[in-house]
Structures are given as structure tokens and as C-alpha cells.
Amino acid sequence: MALFILRVIFIVIVASITVLLIRLGVIPPDDITLIWGSLVGMVGLAIVVISFDMAIRRKRLDIISSVYFGLIVGLFLSYVVSLGLTPLMPKDQPVESIVNLTLAAVVCYICISLLLQTRNDFRFIIPYVEFSKETKGLRPYILDTSVVIDGRIADVIDANLFDSQLVMPRFVIGELQGIADSDDRLRRSRGRRGLDVLNRLRSNPNVDLEIFDRDLPEFANQSVDLKLVTLAKHLEGKLVTNDYNLNKVARLHGVGVINLNDVANSLKPIFLPGEHIQVRLVKPGEEPGQGVGYLEDGTMVVVEGGRDHVHQQVQIAVTSVLQTSAGRMIFGRFEAGPETGTNTPSRED
Numbered sequence: 108m109a110l111f112i113l114r115v116i117f118i119v120i121v122a123s124i125t126v127l128l129i130r131l132g133v134i135p136p137d138d139i140t141l142i143w144g145s146l147v148g149m150v151g152l153a154i155v156v157i158s159f160d161m162a163i164r165r166k167r168l169d170i171i172s173s174v175y176f177g178l179i180v181g182l183f184l185s186y187v188v189s190l191g192l193t194p195l196m197p198k199d200q201p202v203e204s205i206v207n208l209t210l211a212a213v214v215c216y217i218c219i220s221l222l223l224q225t226r227n228d229f230r231f232i233i234p235y236v237e238f239s240k241e242t243k244g245l246r247p248y249i250l251d252t253s254v255v256i257d258g259r260i261a262d263v264i265d266a267n268l269f270d271s272q273l274v275m276p277r278f279v280i281g282e283l284q285g286i287a288d289s290d291d292r293l294r295r296s297r298g299r300r301g302l303d304v305l306n307r308l309r310s311n312p313n314v315d316l317e318i319f320d321r322d323l324p325e326f327a328n329q330s331v332d333l334k335l336v337t338l339a340k341h342l343e344g345k346l347v348t349n350d351y352n353l354n355k356v357a358r359l360h361g362v363g364v365i366n367l368n369d370v371a372n373s374l375k376p377i378f379l380p381g382e383h384i385q386v387r388l389v390k391p392g393e394e395p396g397q398g399v400g401y402l403e404d405g406t407m408v409v410v411e412g413g414r415d416h417v418h419q420q421v422q423i424a425v426t427s428v429l430q431t432s433a434g435r436m437i438f439g440r441f442e443a444g445p446e447t448g449t450n451t452p453s454r455e456d
Contacts, residue, residue, distance in 0.1 A: 181215030
């Protein structure tokens with residue numbers, strides 16, 4: 108309601124400019140056609156401005172603040188510089204006006220451009236008032252190439268497990284494009300899947316995804332992995348990755364890491380030694396007498412004495428569980444039992 112009232116007042120004020128033009132003598136009072144034409148033109152201009160404002164629904168506060176403060180600082184600096192150049196100015200008034208106008212345009216552009224490129228790094232502090240960029244969550248999450256290609260990050264975000272801002276570096280997008288343009292068919296499909304996942308995140312209205320396109324001086328002569336670590340330290344964020352080596356490098360530099368493989372492993376059901384489960388064996392194991400099967404979540408099950416029961420649904424007793432960052436393995440021994448005829452593993456209490 109308040110916005111509607113504001114727009115009505117704006118139209119009335121713009122329309123009243125016609126009255127001001129009549130009083131100043133710009134429009135003759137007896138020229139009815141010109142008066143109505145000016146009135147319609149002013150109202151039309153107000154409607155165009157309001158329509159443009161309504162068309163841009165998502166307005167970024169940080170961008171608007173950068174433009175406003177850039178204009179204020181730029182106009183002030185151009186005024187100060189013009190005062191300093193006054194003794195050097197020619198006495199010709201038009202030339203002086205042109206120089207001042209050009210100077211104001213250049214300085215304002217530089218100030219606005221500088222603030223737009225560094226809007227995530229600055230804060231305007233006024234006594235009792237602080238203007239800062241508001242982001243979701245405490246620390247931003249920086250995505251790497253492997254986690255985007257993997258695709259599970261989109262499902263994790265849809266489950267509302269991550270509530271912080273997601274940051275996608277421009278150099279990672281460039282790496283994805285390079286993979287998508289590869290001559291190798293498998294790499295090409297992986298790169299395209301990563302771009303599709305990125306578009307899915309970008310089109311999700313509940314995801315705060317920012318493309319980081321700045322080139323920090325620390326990025327010089329660094330690999331993509333080190334750039335990600337440097338960016339995470341610069342933004343005081345966490346890396347989201349599936350890359351085992353990047354995980355180790357980031358932790359070595361004191362950067363927080365979220366490994367989706369660890370997240371997935373932590374959500375898998377826990378099997379205790381002595382517990383009975385059913386699994387379908389699909390191939391012989393590496394050791395004599397072993398059979399290998401897989402649960403629905405992809406967990407490998409190695410069964411002692413299961414080689415003779417490959418391609419059968421068998422019941423096993425869990426002997427041990429091996430947990431690593433690469434995944435989980437279950438070891439068990441074969442127990443005679445009826446076949447169930449299904450691929451769905453079950454647990455007995």
C-alpha cells in the first residue's frame with residue numbers, strides 16, 4: 108500500500124512540472140495544445156519510470172548502495188578537483204562547463220566501478236548505523252568443480268541442509284566450460300552435467316548463489332585448487348568439495364571443508380558386528396571364497412564364503428565395518444538362509 112501511494116505521489120509531482128513550466132514562461136499559458144501535450148508527456152514519463160521499476164523485481168541492496176555512494180563520493184571529488192583546476196581553466200564559460208561535466212562523469216564512473224567490484228569487502232559505518240552486505244548464514248560456501256559435476260549438491264540444498272550463501276568462482280566456471288568442450292565424450296558429458304547443475308542452482312529462487320568474478324592479486328600463477336583455498340580464506344568461508352586431495356590441502360591451510368562424501372557416509376545406516384543383513388552377491392571377491400555385493404546406497408559388502416552364491420540373495424552376519432572418506436565397506440560371513448528373490452536389503456532387530 109505504501110508503495111502504491113508513493114507511485115501516485117510521484118506521478119502527481121511529475122505532472123505538476125507542467126504548471127512550473129507555465130509559470131516560468133517556457134510554455135505559453137494560452138497554448139492549450141502544448142499544455143496538454145506537456146502534461147501527457149510528463150505523466151507518460153512517470154509511467155515509464157514506474158514500469159521500469161516494477162520490471163526489476165529483485166533489487167540487490169549492495170548494488171544500489173554502491174551506485175548511490177559512488178555518485179555521492181564521485182560528485183564530491185569532482186567538485187574538489189574542479190576547484191583546484193579553476194586557475195588553469197580558460198575564461199570561456201562553455202569550455203569550463205564541458206570540462207567540469209567530463210570530469211564529473213569520469214570520477215563518478217571510477218567510484219561506482221570501484222565500489223561495485225569490492226562491494227563484498229567494504230562496510231560503510233556511520234555513528235549508530237552500519238551498512239553492510241547481508242548474507243544468509245554465517246560463512247559462505249565456495250563450490251569447487253568436482254562437487255558441481257557430482258550433482259548431489261543440488262539435492263542437498265533442496266533438502267535445506269545449507270542455509271549460507273553459495274559462491275561460484277568464475278575460474279571454476281571456466282574450468283567447467285573447458286571440460287564441457289573436451290574431445291573426450293565422457294569428460295564432455297561430465298562438464299555439461301556440471302553446467303546443468305549450476306543452472307539449476309541459479310534458477311532456484313531459494314538459493315543465494317553469487318558468481319565471484321574478481322581476480323585477486325593472490326591468484327597469480329596459482330592452480331585452481333590453490334585459488335579455491337585462497338578465495339575461501341579471503342571470504343572467510345568453507346570449501347564444498349568431493350576432491351580428496353583438495354580436502355587435505357585446504358585443511359593444511361586452515362580452511363574449513365565440507366566433503367559431500369563424508370556427509371553421504373554419515374547418513375548411511377550403521378551396521379554393528381553380529382547384525383544380520385541380506386544382500387545380493389554380484390561377483391566373486393579378490394580373496395578365495397569371497398563374494399561381493401552392494402547395498403542400495405552403493406555400500407560394498409564383502410562376504411566370506413559367498414563365492415559359491417554369486418547372483419543369489421543371501422543372508423550374512425556382519426563381522427566388521429571399514430569407514431573411510433572414500434566410502435564405507437562392510438565385511439561379513441555367509442549364513443545359510445532362504446533366498447528372498449529381491450534386491451532390497453533388510454535388517455533384523
